[in-house]
Amino acid sequence: MPNSRPPAALPAAPAKVTLPGGTDLFRLHSATRSGLDFNPRPAHPFYGGGRFDATALDDYGYLYAGLTPAAVVCESLLRSVPFDPDGGPRLLPRAAVRGKALSFLRLAADVTVLPLVTGRDLAAVAQDAWLVQTEAxxxxxxxxxxxxIRTHTAPWAQGFLWPSKREPAERVAVLFADRLPAAALADHGLPPLALDSPDGGEWLNSVLEPYATRMAPL
Known part of the structure; x- marks a missing residue:
C-alpha cells in the first residue's frame, strides 16, 4: 500500500516477540567495519537506502541481520539474480561480495521485537505483505x-522481525540502536568470514546450492 498514508493511530495492539539472550544472528556487512557496529548514517528520504533505514526524519542507528545463514544470504545477495534459461545454476556476480564479510553474532540480552510475519501482525500496524515484500x-x-510504526511502539519495539523475501521460511530483523541496552550484541566467538576469500567462497557456495545458485567463476 505505497500510496496510502499511515492512520492517526494503530488499529490494534501489535504483537511482541522476545528474542532471548543467546540467540544467534548472522550479519553481512562491509569488511571495513565491525559486525557489531550499527549503521549510523541516515538514508536519503527518497533515494537509495534499505527497507527500514533511518532518515533525517527519524534518526537512529540500525543493524540488519538474519536468524540463519540462509536468511541473510538470500535477503542480501539473491536480489535480481536471474535463473539460467537453460536450467543451469544461477551465477552470483563476484562483485556482489567484494569487500563483504559475514559476522557471527549473538544477543547478549533479551530483545523485544515487533513481528511483521502474519496477516494479523501486519494488520495491527495497518499494513499487509507489501510492507515486507516490496522491492527497493x-x-x-x-x-x-x-x-x-516506531513512533507508535516507543519505547518497547527494539526492532522488527519479518520473513526473508527470497527465503520466506527464514526470518530477518532490523535492530534499533536507540532502544537496545548497551552491549546487547556480542561476537559469537568466530572471526568474521571474508566472502571474497577462498574459504568464504566455499562457505557461500554451500549455502547457495539449495537455491540453484553458485558464485560466478573467476
Missing part, C-alpha cells in the same frame, strides 16, 4: 511506514 523502488514508502 518503494523503500522510501516502507521507511516512512517504519518510522510511523
Amino acid at each position: 523502488a518503494e523503500y522510501p514508502f516502507t521507511r516512512h511506514w517504519g518510522h510511523w
Whole structure:
C-alpha cells in the first residue's frame, strides 16, 4: 500500500516477540567495519537506502541481520539474480561480495521485537505483505511506514522481525540502536568470514546450492 498514508493511530495492539539472550544472528556487512557496529548514517528520504533505514526524519542507528545463514544470504545477495534459461545454476556476480564479510553474532540480552510475519501482525500496524515484500523502488514508502510504526511502539519495539523475501521460511530483523541496552550484541566467538576469500567462497557456495545458485567463476 505505497500510496496510502499511515492512520492517526494503530488499529490494534501489535504483537511482541522476545528474542532471548543467546540467540544467534548472522550479519553481512562491509569488511571495513565491525559486525557489531550499527549503521549510523541516515538514508536519503527518497533515494537509495534499505527497507527500514533511518532518515533525517527519524534518526537512529540500525543493524540488519538474519536468524540463519540462509536468511541473510538470500535477503542480501539473491536480489535480481536471474535463473539460467537453460536450467543451469544461477551465477552470483563476484562483485556482489567484494569487500563483504559475514559476522557471527549473538544477543547478549533479551530483545523485544515487533513481528511483521502474519496477516494479523501486519494488520495491527495497518499494513499487509507489501510492507515486507516490496522491492527497493518503494523503500522510501516502507521507511516512512517504519518510522510511523516506531513512533507508535516507543519505547518497547527494539526492532522488527519479518520473513526473508527470497527465503520466506527464514526470518530477518532490523535492530534499533536507540532502544537496545548497551552491549546487547556480542561476537559469537568466530572471526568474521571474508566472502571474497577462498574459504568464504566455499562457505557461500554451500549455502547457495539449495537455491540453484553458485558464485560466478573467476
